[in-house]
Amino acid sequence: MTRSGSTPAPGVPTLPHAVAIAWGVAELPQRGPKRELSTERIVDAAIGIADADGLDAVSMGRVATALGFTPMSLYRYVTGKDDLLLLMLDTASAIPTPPTEGDWRTRLRAWATSVRAGYQRHPWLTSLPPSATPTTPNRLSILDGALGAMEDLDLPDESKLAISLLLMGYVGLFGEAGHGTAIDDEMRAALRELVTPQRFPHLAEGVHAGLFDEPLASTDKAFFFGLNRLLDGLQAWLERGGLDDAAFDRVPPTVVDDRKVKEALKAVREAEARLAEARSDAQRVADRAIEREAAAEERARERETRAQEKAEARTRKRS
Known part of the structure; x- marks a missing residue:
């Protein structure tokens, strides 16, 4: 079903309103002679608020205030906050595609580095749950870039997609772990007291030696260590023939x-x-x-x- 205000242009399949806007195939309100509001301005204002104060600070009311309009004016362009978040996600995901030189490993590393830069530019991206199936153009472009980096690999598309999702998950989770993780001196001192050898026999020594003095997941060294190990694993898997494991272990939730x-x-x-x-x-x-x-x-x-x-x-x- 098409939501109110998301009538597609003639000949275009019915899509959710925000998805249709992202693809540029939704019929939008006509601007009057004094009307300066647009979907792009609304999304840009929302992204500016999220960049400055975090995703929780974004609301239809605050965006409207930032633009000098009433909240009801925004609903002519986006049907609600869910649509706004989807458009923010897609707009902030416009990440330049890295060069396709070098071998598959070099290209995938460059691609992951570019994706990480996008998450660093907009840290709130990690707070938005990823869609099971990307539906907007910029999110699909990220996946397309990963597949392009692997174009020389003799693998089925299903395997390439699984590799792409694995690396995207790593980049996203790493960004989430490294976002806002600094601890103050009082917390650092408290951890040294609370993390005892009796309760944490394998962790205590490192904590007392300053292991937590800096955010664990905020450094380039930590990011590329994990990324390189993932690529090591993929390379070893490819050298074994790139065959899927026959067994699947599952623990019921x-x-x-x-x-x-x-x-x-x-x-x-x-x-x-x-x-x-x-x-x-x-x-x-x-x-x-x-x-x-x-x-x-x-x-x-x-x-x-x-x-x-x-x-x-x-x-x-x-x-």
């Missing part, structure tokens, strides 16, 4: 909330904490035993030294 599973996992965590504490106690006992042994050896050396000194004193007296 309901298992996550199963009471007995939660209780069992809690018991495991508690047992691990007790084990870590027991190991710590054993290490302390061993350290004390080593200290006692060292002290006993030191006392023995002192007794030997005193005995030697007495023997030397008696020898000097007799002489």
Whole structure:
């Protein structure tokens, strides 16, 4: 069904209103002699607000105020906030396609770097859930760029698409993890106190050494480490013939909330904490035993030294 205000141009298939606008095939309101409002201006204003204050700050009312119009004026161009968000997503996804020189790995790396730059320019993009099937031109262009980077690979389109989605997911999740993750000095100090070896036996040492002093996912080094490892895996998979795995492991989503599973996992965590504490106690006992042994050896050396000194004193007296 076409929503109100999304009547397609003659000969154009019926599309959701915002999708039709993105493709440039929707019939838009005619501008009057004094009318300066347009879909483009509305979307640009919304993107400016999101860039400055985050996606939560975007509302039809705030966009209208920024443009000097009433909120009702906007509804002639977009049917609501959902449409506005979709148009913002597509407009902000206009990412330049990188050169197609080099091998598939070089081209995919350049493509992922360009996509990341778009997410860095508009960090709020990571807050918008991706569509299961992209439907707007700029989002499709991102996928097309990835497929173009793999045009020399002898793989079915289904496999190339899966690789594209894998890398897009990495870029998006990395951007989300690195967005607004800085912690202040008080939180940093608190983590050093809260992350104890008893509760986090594998993490505590790193946290106390400053592992969390900088956002984990905000650096180029961290991004390209992960990207290069993904490309390593794809290269190894291609060298094995690029065959799909025959087995698919699946955990039913309901298992996550199963009471007995939660209780069992809690018991495991508690047992691990007790084990870590027991190991710590054993290490302390061993350290004390080593200290006692060292002290006993030191006392023995002192007794030997005193005995030697007495023997030397008696020898000097007799002489």
